[in-house]
Amino acid sequence: MDFDYTWLLAGLPLAFVLGWLASRFDLRQLKMENRQAPKAYFRGLNFLLNEQQDKAIDAFIEAVQNDPDTQELHFALGNLFRRRGEYQRAVRVHEHLLGRGDLSREDRDRAQHALAQDFLRAGLLDRAEAALQKLEGTRYETEARLALLAIYERSREWAQAATVAQKLDESDQASYATRRAHHLCEQAAERTAAGDLDAAGELLRQAVELAPQAPRPAIDTANLQLRNGEAAAAFDTLANLCDIAPLALPLFAAALQQAAIASQRTGEAIALLQRRYAASPSIDVLEAIIAMGGSPKVPDQDPPADTPPEPRDGYIAHLTHHPSLVAASRWLAKEQFNREQFHPQVQRALDQATRPLMRYRCAACGFEAHQYFWHCPGCQAWDSYPPRRVEEL
CATH class of the missing domain: 2.20.28 (Rubrerythrin, domain 2)
Structure with a gap:
């Protein structure tokens, strides 16, 4: 049986026409969709510039529906949700991006970073921690470590904070030595509270070695030495700190006074505090001097004429050059008045005011x-x- 080629020749033009019509329909549909997506996108951008965020979100949602493969629209939409405080919707957008298999490595890291920001802004620190840890080795690594450091410090997880701070310190972008010393001091305080003084002492030794110019490790070390009955060692620690960090003296003047009395070195302590007070007067330093029976050395101070000086006259010497309601209240607390029955009421008012x-x-x-x-x-x-x-x- 011979095959009739007439039908084949007649069908070729028809197939060509049908193919041409189908291609034209697809092109027209594609052009229409491409026109709709940019139009919705630019409309949303215009709303955003005019601070009409509700309308901008609606326009971006329309654009995403028309072209779900556009990553930038997803990122813009997620950022808008986060700025408005709609964290659950922002999380859904960024989790949808991460669930796509065709996402590039760069966009995947970007989406992971945006998801971590969503959790941080929502206060979901556990989920934020997990999201930030996945950014290790990416271009968001440093920013993620800083966020993790803030999380650990806020939740007082000092061991984890110390680990992250050490990584940041090793990156050579900035020095975190003092901050790491604080973490060690916080861990030492926890060990001291638990009664493990040996472990606390070792942590403080590391803190001093890490940040020798920082006042806190030395102050905490001296307090631990006082607790252990090592008053002389505590005095030496604080006396050395006076030279290293003289501006911090008001913070440890009371501890220095306590160590001096316990180690019977009050004369040495008074002389030291007097020198520092003359250079930088402070009410805390003044009270430490007075508590040990001394008086501040104030330039151009006239000696009292009639009565022998008392330690608390140091408050008057302070007031001569540095008006202070606190110093005046401290002096009045032990002053005798003609109408002494009203002194307690007046003193309470002054204490409340100071x-x-x-x-x-x-x-x-x-x-x-x-x-x-x-x-x-x-x-x-x-x-x-x-x-x-x-x-x-």
Whole structure:
């Protein structure tokens, strides 16, 4: 049976026409979709520039639906959700990106970083920690380590914070020696509270070796020595610190006084504190001198005429050159008056008025506290508190 080629010749033009029509339809559809996606994108951008975030989000969602393969639209949408505080929606967008198999390594790292930021802003520190750890070895490594360091410090996980700070220190981008010393001091404080004084002493020794110019390791070491009954060693530690960090003297003047009395070296301590007080007067240094029976050496001070000097006359000497409500209140506390029955009421009023003046204030955020903090509880900054009270700033 012979095959009839007539039908084949007749069908070729028809197939060509049908193919041409199908291609035209696909091209037209593709062009329409491509026009719709950029139009929605630019409309969303316009809303964003006009600070109309609700309309911008709607436009970006439309653009993503028209072209789900556009990574940049996903990132823009996720960032918008995060800025608006809609962290769950931001997490869904970035997790959707990470779930795609065709995502490049660079975009995958970027999405992982954005997801970690979502968790951080939402306060989900455990999930943020896990997300940040996956950025090790990426171009976001340093930023991730800084975020991890902040998480560990906020949650007081000092061993993990020390490990991350050491990695940052080894990267040679900045020095973290003082910060690492703080971490060791915090661990030493925990060991001291647990009664393991030997471990605390070793941690403090490492802190001093790591940051010999920082005052905290030496102060904590002296306090531990006092606790162990090593008053002479504590005095030597603090006397040496006076030369290394003289501006921090108000923070450890009381400890120096305690060590001097316990080791019977008050004369040496008074002479040392008098020299430092003359160079930089401070109410804390003044009170340490007075507590040991001494008096501050104030330039151009006239000696008392009639009565023999008393240690608390040091407050008057201080007031001569440095007006201080705190010093005035301390002096009045033991002064005798003709109408002594009203003295307690007056003294209570003065104590109430001077209490805010005895606070320490963070130079970074302004947080005030009666206790001195090496790590500000308000802004989490280190060494942001000046060693002087609010009245003396």
